[in-house]
Amino acid sequence: MKIKLTAPNFAEKNNAGLWLCFFRISVALFALLHFLSIQPDFNNLFLYSGYIQPDIMDAVHDGLSPTIVDIHKLLLHYIPGVAYDSVVFLFRLSYIIVLITLAFGLFTRASAILALLCQLVLMQSIHFFQYGADCFTTILLFYCVIFPAGRVCSADNLIFKRTEKALKYTSFLRLLQIHICIVYFIGGFDKILGANWRNGESFWKAVTNHNILGIIDISFLKNTAFFFVAGWITIIIEMLYPVFINIRKTRNMWLVLTVVMHIGIILFLGLFFFSSIMIIFNLSAYYIPYLKQKKIKATENISADPLVIGNMLGA
C-alpha cells in the first residue's frame, strides 16, 4: 500500500515558510501541553468548589475581556438553568479541540481565533493565577491569527487543494523579530535600573528565595563572584539581544546564550512553561528562518517524492 501525500509546497524556494509552520505547530502544542498540565487540578482552579470562588475573582476583574462568570450570566438569559460547570466544561473542551486543529492547520485562521478567545476567557477567569507564560501564549496566539499560519504545512492545503501563491513572509517575520527584541531589551533595561541586579543580590535572591520551585541549589557558591557575574551576564544577554541577534556572525552564539539562560530559569526557578515558550519564540524568530539552504533543499527533495514518503511510512 502506498500513501500518496502532497509535499508541503513552500511558496518561496528558500525556507521562508518553514518558520511559520514551526511557529504555528509549536505554539499550538505548547498551549495544549500547558493547559493539559493543570488538568489534575482543574476543578480547584476554575469551579466554585475551588481555591477561590470564581465570582470573588471576577469582582476585581477589569472587564476588558469576558470571563466564564460573565458568559454564564449572559447564557442564563437565553438558557435558564444552565450550570456554571457546563460552561466551564464547554470552554475546557473547545480550547483543547481548537488547539489540536490549529496544530494540524485545519481551518487554521478560525482555529487560531477561537484558540485565542478560549485562552483569554479561561485565563482571565483565573486571573489571580496568571503569570508570564500566559501573557506570551496570548501574544503568540494573536500572531497565529494575523499571520498566514495556515499557508504552509497545513491540513487546509491538503483538503482544499489550495495552490499556494507566492507569498512573502518577511514582513510577518520582522514583526516577530522586533517584538522579541523589545521583550529582551526592556527585560534587561528594567534589571539594570535595580541596584540589586548590578551587585548580584537579585540573582542570589532569585535562585535562593524562589528555590522552592527550582531543581538545583547553588547557594554554596555564595563566597565566589558567581552571583555578581551571573547578574551582569543576565543583563548583558537581555539588553544586547537586539544588537547581537541581528548580526549574522553572532546570531547563533546569542541564541545559544539566550536558550541557556532560559534553561537556567527552568533549573533554578522551576518556571518550565515560561522558559519553554520563550525558547519557542526565539527559535521561531531567529533560528528556523535562518536554517541553511542546503538542509532545507535536502528535506524538500525527500519530501517532494510521494513514493519516498510512502516507503518512509512503511507502506
Next chain:
Amino acid sequence: MKKKLFSLFAFFHIAFIVSTNLFNTYSIYCEDNQISINKTSKKIYSGICSNPFVASYARFSGAEAGYGFFAPNVKSTSVFISKSNDTELYPQFNSYETSVRYSGLISTLIGYVDGLGKCTTPAEKKIADMRMHFNELVMKNLSVKLLNLHNLIADSVYASLNYVKFPSLSESRHKHITAQSFFKIQEVKFTIK
C-alpha cells in the same frame, strides 16, 4: 495594498508595545526611588489606555503585557499561612504547574495590599480599605477550601499573608545568617458557624 496595511498595523502595534513598556519601566523606577510620576505623562498614557477600543485591543493582542520580569529588583517569596487549632493547613496540588500558579496567586494578593500603609489622601485610604477587605474575603475563602481538603471541622481559623525574608547575599557571606524569617503583611482571624 495588503502589505501597506500590514506595515501600518505593525508600526502601531510595535509603537504601542514600546510605549506601554517604557511607561511601565518609568512608573516602576519612580516607585522604586520614591519619585512622583510626571503628571502629564501619566495623564497622556492613562488617556490612551482608558480608551475602550485601545484597551480591548491591548488585551486581545497581548500588547498590554509588561516585560520587566524579576525587575528592577526580585521580590521576596510570598507565603500564605492558614492554621486551625494549631494544625497548619497546606494546599495539596496534583500538578506542579498548579503549584507555580498558586505561588503567583499569593504574590498577587500580597502585591494588592503591600505598601498601602503609605496612603495619605482620603481617596487612597478608601481604596486601601477596599483592598484589605477584599483580601480578607479571599483569605477566608482559601482557608475554608484548605479545611475541606484536609477533611477538618473547625470553628476558628487564623490566616496570614507573609513575605519570606531570606538572608541577603551579604548577610549570608559576612554575618553567616542562614535562617529565613517571616514578615507579616496581612492577617485575619475568623470563626465558622
